[in-house]
Amino acid sequence: MKKTAPYSFRKLMNDIHLWLGLASGIILFLVCLSGTILTFEHEIKDFFADDFIVEKTPNKETISGLVTALKVADMGFVTGVTIAADEEEPYVFNVKKDLKERRGSKVLVNPFSSEIQTVKKTSADAFLLSMFKLHRWLLLDIKIGRPIVGVATIIFLIISLSGIVLWFPKKLKWRNIKQGFKIKTKANWKRINHDLHNTLGFYACIFLIIMGVTGLCWSFEGYKDGLGNLIGAEIFNRSSPKFDLEKNPGNKVISVDEAIEIANKTLAYKGDLSVTFPTKKSNYYSFRKTNEANFSPVTSDRLYVALSGEILAADYFKDKPLNVQFASLIKPIHTGDIYGLFSKIIYFLVCLIATSLPVTGTIIWINKMKKTKKVK
Structure with a gap:
């Protein structure tokens, strides 16, 4: 009588990868497809404007x-x-x-x-809004769709990690390992499909894990707060500093043009400058300026100027602790804006690969099922 092979760790990883992939495939396909399109959201809007x-x-x-x-x-x-x-x-x-x-x-x-x-x-705005809603909550009610996408993202992280384990061959020899780095384009379509899933998934995996880890901040409030506690900095901190503005010597009030001149002298470099005008709640000028020479086009310095012209505070991004910098960059890290066009192209290709993985993975499973029936 033929002995049954023991249930190994690799078999466990294979089952986790397979069944979680099949269970969440359609959701992951929709989320990744919409994410691929949203990578160039601003460029698409500008093109149709x-x-x-x-x-x-x-x-x-x-x-x-x-x-x-x-x-x-x-x-x-x-x-x-x-x-x-x-x-x-x-x-x-x-x-x-x-x-x-x-x-x-x-x-x-x-x-x-x-x-x-x-x-x-424009019609592009309406289309991209639909893609945004699809990406974030599957076009469902927010309270229903958001946790579904969150759970699917957790599953995707598990699939990605199990996929890394399965990428390594049973016999860890360089001859076997190097086969996982390339796609045999001259092989039959089944082998090409397998290589597209195995090889492209491996190359994209680290980026997909980064997207998943950061993406969960939008799905679960507890996760966002927990990650913030872990790194020691609040994520999505949109609060403004509070200043004691009761005293204004001589009741001097500068114009917005004078305030902008002060900002450009203080933040003395070339870059886009955004100004938020004073309100009853925040009775001062708030500036945000992006330095064109920075490593990232999304990092910016902040400046706060009182109505009297006094500089209340200057907040330079480079002077912030690393954990605070990371917390403020969660969104551009997730969307691919972090390094401008260069990172957007990489994220676009990675999302395109991620969109294909549920398809190629399902085809691999169907082929194995057919093979098993023939053997029986």
């Missing part, structure tokens, strides 16, 4: 003058502006019809001609 040409002239309007022009045009309450480093780019003003609005809308203004153009929603 209306053109707004800015020609540089000797006469340049002040920010105060442009704010007045927006008020005259009945655009609403102006809450801030972003000034690009490139002088031939329009200013992007944030406006709200009602101050209770969370984000408001954007208005483009030519700083040389005072021409105003409202940023209109």
